[in-house]
Amino acid sequence: MTHSDPLLAGTDISVRADGKTLLDNVSVSVSANEIVTIIGPNGGGKTTLLKALLGLLPIASGTVKRKKKLNLGYVPQKLVIDRTLPLTVKRLMQLTGRYSHDRIIAALGETGVAHKINDNIHSLSGGEMQRVLLARAIIRKPELMVLDEPVQGVDYLGEIALYQLIETIRNKYNCGILLVSHDLHMVMRASNRVICLNTHVCCSGQPTVVEQSPDYQRLFGTRGLQTMAPYGHRHGHFHDVDQEESAPLAATAGGEPHSCTADHHHHEDHEGHHHAR
Amino acid sequence: MLDDFFMRALLGGIGIALVSGPLGCFIVWRRMAYFGETMSHAALLGIALSLMMDLLPFWGVFAISIAIALALYGLEKLDRLSSDTLLGILSHASLSIGLISLGFMAWLRVDVMTLLFGDILSITRGDLALIWGGGVVVLGLLLLHWQSLLAATVSNDIASAEGLPTRRANLVFILLIALVIAVAMKLIGALLITSLLIIPAASARQFARSPEAMAILAAFMACLAAILGLNMSLLWDSNPGPSIVLGAFLLFLLSLAVAPLARALRTR
Numbered sequence: 001m002t003h004s005d006p007l008l009a010g011t012d013i014s015v016r017a018d019g020k021t022l023l024d025n026v027s028v029s030v031s032a033n034e035i036v037t038i039i040g041p042n043g044g045g046k047t048t049l050l051k052a053l054l055g056l057l058p059i060a061s062g063t064v065k066r067k068k069k070l071n072l073g074y075v076p077q078k079l080v081i082d083r084t085l086p087l088t089v090k091r092l093m094q095l096t097g098r099y100s101h102d103r104i105i106a107a108l109g110e111t112g113v114a115h116k117i118n119d120n121i122h123s124l125s126g127g128e129m130q131r132v133l134l135a136r137a138i139i140r141k142p143e144l145m146v147l148d149e150p151v152q153g154v155d156y157l158g159e160i161a162l163y164q165l166i167e168t169i170r171n172k173y174n175c176g177i178l179l180v181s182h183d184l185h186m187v188m189r190a191s192n193r194v195i196c197l198n199t200h201v202c203c204s205g206q207p208t209v210v211e212q213s214p215d216y217q218r219l220f221g222t223r224g225l226q227t228m229a230p231y232g233h234r235h236g237h238f239h240d241v242d243q244e245e246s247a248p249l250a251a252t253a254g255g256e257p258h259s260c261t262a263d264h265h266h267h268e269d270h271e272g273h274h275h276a277r
Numbered sequence: 278m279l280d281d282f283f284m285r286a287l288l289g290g291i292g293i294a295l296v297s298g299p300l301g302c303f304i305v306w307r308r309m310a311y312f313g314e315t316m317s318h319a320a321l322l323g324i325a326l327s328l329m330m331d332l333l334p335f336w337g338v339f340a341i342s343i344a345i346a347l348a349l350y351g352l353e354k355l356d357r358l359s360s361d362t363l364l365g366i367l368s369h370a371s372l373s374i375g376l377i378s379l380g381f382m383a384w385l386r387v388d389v390m391t392l393l394f395g396d397i398l399s400i401t402r403g404d405l406a407l408i409w410g411g412g413v414v415v416l417g418l419l420l421l422h423w424q425s426l427l428a429a430t431v432s433n434d435i436a437s438a439e440g441l442p443t444r445r446a447n448l449v450f451i452l453l454i455a456l457v458i459a460v461a462m463k464l465i466g467a468l469l470i471t472s473l474l475i476i477p478a479a480s481a482r483q484f485a486r487s488p489e490a491m492a493i494l495a496a497f498m499a500c501l502a503a504i505l506g507l508n509m510s511l512l513w514d515s516n517p518g519p520s521i522v523l524g525a526f527l528l529f530l531l532s533l534a535v536a537p538l539a540r541a542l543r544t545r
Binding site: 054086 | 305306307308424427428430431432434435436437438439440441478479482485486487488490491
């Protein structure tokens with residue numbers, strides 16, 4: 001898969017804040033035409049990793065390599081815009097570049113919010129806002145899209161459609177996609193590589209491999225196994241933020257220390273990391 | 278025409294207003310009202326410093342405003358205190374240190390009132406040249422960095438990730454605020470400068486549908502406030518600095534009253 005040079009590659013990245021290690025020797029790379037998904041529990045460092053790769057926060061050690069003049073589209077986890085800033089959807093679409101009206105309509109159409117083009121962004125719902133932000137990243141025809149939980153707040157059917165759209169975009173533009181999700185089942189099928197992150201890389205590899213690794217099952221339980229059918233039935237509710245952490249983790253948190261012995265990954269040096277938070 | 282002190286005051290006020298309106302919009306959008314306040318209170322310290330070193334007040338104020346802004350950026354990384362607490366500390370500390378050092382320089386008979394509230398009626402042709410010259414520089418830089426600055430205001434993360442020069446834009450922004458404060462100090466005084474940045478922008482918000490429209494409208498509102506205030510001060514022989522602020526406030530109240538009407542007309 002990685003015969004071409006990666007678009008964005010981080011090697012042995014560590015990030016510390018307030019004396020706490022947020023990321024510990026994490027390596028990740030994305031090449032063209034590849035979907036890499038980062039999963040992991042809350043507080044596992046998924047957003048921190050994206051921000052470190054994008055140069056938005058300082059790294060304590062490691063290197064980040066970015067292809068020269070990389071055309072990148074970024075959808076952050078959340079966007080808070082002060083209400084005193086009058087901004088229509090159309091203007092937001094042109095935040096970092098100028099585009100024709102037709103192209104804006106087309107991009108908004110792809111995410112299903114073309115009819116909102118003249119609306120004030122402060123009148124959008126959370127899900128609509130996510131769709132607009134995704135369209136804003138797509139309109140750039142980026143070589144790499146970096147998406148931090150891009151479909152949060154989007155309704156269930158919309159969520160499936162947007163993930164399918166992300167895959168379609170990859171196929172259409174051959175771009176690389178780096179995706180953070182706390183919901184593996186949705187993105188499983190399309191991903192080329194999954195990285196399970198809990199401060200360090202717990203396991204990584206092809207989705208099927210990751211799903212069967214003991215580390216993954218410790219973090220997420222075994223329910224993933226039943227949902228290998230494309231966009232299959234899901235257990236648990238999307239809006240429940242604590243869901244992923246509560247049940248499966250609590251069961252193992254106080255238990256025996258465990259190592260990361262994922263199939264093709266070498267992180268044996270971590271003995272007994274603390275997942276309890 | 279420039280021989281008339283009132284005409285000079287009017288031209289000076291309008292010159293400041295044209296710049297403070299658009300720049301004030303960014304202060305409002307970025308929730309930096311208190312930040313601007315702190316920088317302008319520090320201006321008093323700048324005055325004291327330039328008197329001590331026999332410099333033009335402009336340079337002392339400019340340098341101290343920037344120093345305070347940079348100090349704030351450094352202190353914010355401490356993360357233990359919220360930024361509005363920090364601002365409160367620096368704002369009043371610099372104001373007090375400024376007043377105390379002015380008091381020590383008893384040989385200079387400084388009128389503290391004019392420093393706090395300005396003395397627009399005494400502006401000279403030289404001041405006018407500074408105001409309009411500085412104004413052109415500020416507006417030029419603002420236009421040049423408009424896209425990066427606006428993008429960084431909406432989302433600093435998106436703008437930097439997608440390759441816009443946000444760091445430079447943010448630095449230029451601080452520089453522009455310091456410049457406007459240094460120029461406006463004589464006109465309206467350390468205590469009232471931020472009002473000319475914030476109130477016109479807030480009034481413009483009621484009507485604007487785009488950031489650009491809001492910036493232009495704010496410049497217009499600020500000009501109106503200057504004209505209105507100076508005429509009020511002429512009429513009632515009131516202190517011109519506070520009168521300009523009162524003018525801006527009256528326009529703000531008017532905008533609150535008129536805005537619902539304007540919206541109703543638009544949706545019809």
